[in-house]
Amino acid sequence: xxxxxxxxxxxxxxxxxxxxxxxxxxxxxxxxxxxxxxxxxxxxxxxxxxxxxxxxxxxxxxxxxxxxxxxxxxxxxxxxxxxxxxxxxxxxxxxxxxxxxxxxxxxxxxxxxxxxxxxxxxxxxxxxxxxxxxxxxxxxxxxxxxxxxxxxxxxxxxxxxxxxxxxxxxxxxxxxxxxxxxxxxxxxxxxxxxxxxxxxxxxxxxxxxxxx
Ligand code: T5A
Ligand code: NA
Numbered sequence: 001x002x003x004x005x006x007x008x009x010x011x012x013x014x015x016x017x018x019x020x021x022x023x024x025x026x027x028x029x030x031x032x033x034x035x036x037x038x039x040x041x042x043x044x045x046x047x048x049x050x051x052x053x054x055x056x057x058x059x060x061x062x063x064x065x066x067x068x069x070x071x072x073x074x075x076x077x078x079x080x081x082x083x084x085x086x087x088x089x090x091x092x093x094x095x096x097x098x099x100x101x102x103x104x105x106x107x108x109x110x111x112x113x114x115x116x117x118x119x120x121x122x123x124x125x126x127x128x129x130x131x132x133x134x135x136x137x138x139x140x141x142x143x144x145x146x147x148x149x150x151x152x153x154x155x156x157x158x159x160x161x162x163x164x165x166x167x168x169x170x171x172x173x174x175x176x177x178x179x180x181x182x183x184x185x186x187x188x189x190x191x192x193x194x195x196x197x198x199x200x201x202x203x204x205x206x207x208x209x210x211x212x
C-alpha cells in the first residue's frame with residue numbers, strides 16, 4: 001500500500017524556504033497530486049503564539065523552555081501528519097526538527113540534549129536543505145527583524161545543519177538530506193527542488209520511520 005511522501009524544506013533564515021515550499025506545492029497541484037503545506041513554527045496554535053512572541057522579542061524565555069516549546073509545537077501536529085501520510089496525502093513542510101536542533105545548539109545548548117525532545121516524531125522521506133551564505137541571505141528583504149537573524153548566529157546555525165545532514169545520511173545509508181544552492185535565482189532553485197522531489201510524488205510504499 002502506498003502512502004504520501006513527507007518532504008521537508010530546511011535552511012537558513014531568508015534562504016527561500018517559504019518561497020520554494022509554495023512553488024513545490026503549486027507544481028504538485030499542477031500534476032494533480034494531493035499535498036498539504038505545513039510550517040514550523042506553526043504560530044497559530046496556543047504554543048505557537050508563545051513562540052511568536054519570543055521570536056519578536058516581546059517575551060523572554062529560558063533557552064531550554066523555548067526549545068521545548070518548539071518541539072511541543074511539532075508534537076501538536078505529529079499524529080495529524082501520520083494520519084495524512086497514511087491517507088495518501090503528500091506533506092510539504094517548511095522547517096522541522098532540524099531547525100530545532102540547529103538554532104538551540106547554536107545558542108550553546110548541548111547537541112544531544114537538543115535532539116532528545118524530537119525523538120520518535122515522524123521522519124521525513126526527504127530533506128531539501130537550502131544553503132546560502134549568511135552574507136547573501138542578509139541582502140534579502142526583511143533580514144534582521146527577528147531574534148536569530150544575526151550574521152554570527154547564522155554562521156553557527158549553518159555549521160550545525162551541516163553536521164545534522166551528514167549524520168542523517170550516514171544513519172540512513174543514503175541521500176535523505178540533499179543540499180541545494182539557494183543563492184541562485186528562484187527558478188533555478190525550484191528546478192533543483194523539483195528534480196529531487198519528483199521521484200516521491202507518486203507516494204512511497206516504505207513504512208513511516210521515526211526520528212532519528
Ligand atoms: N526556529 C524554528 C527555532 O529556533 N527552532 C525551531 O524548532 C524552529 C522550527 C522563525 C525562527 O524560528 C527558528 C528559526 C527562525 O529563526 P520562520 O518563521 O521559518 O522561523 O522564519 P524565517 O526562517 O525567518 O523564514 P523566512 O521567511 O525569513 O525565510 P525563508 O522562508 O527561508 O525565505 P522566504 O522564502 O520567505 O524568502 C525571504 C525573502 O527572500 C526573497 C523572498 O522574496 C523574500 O523577500 N527570496 C529570494 N530573493 C532572491 N533570490 C531567491 N532565490 C529568493 N528566494 C526568496
Ligand atoms: Na519562512
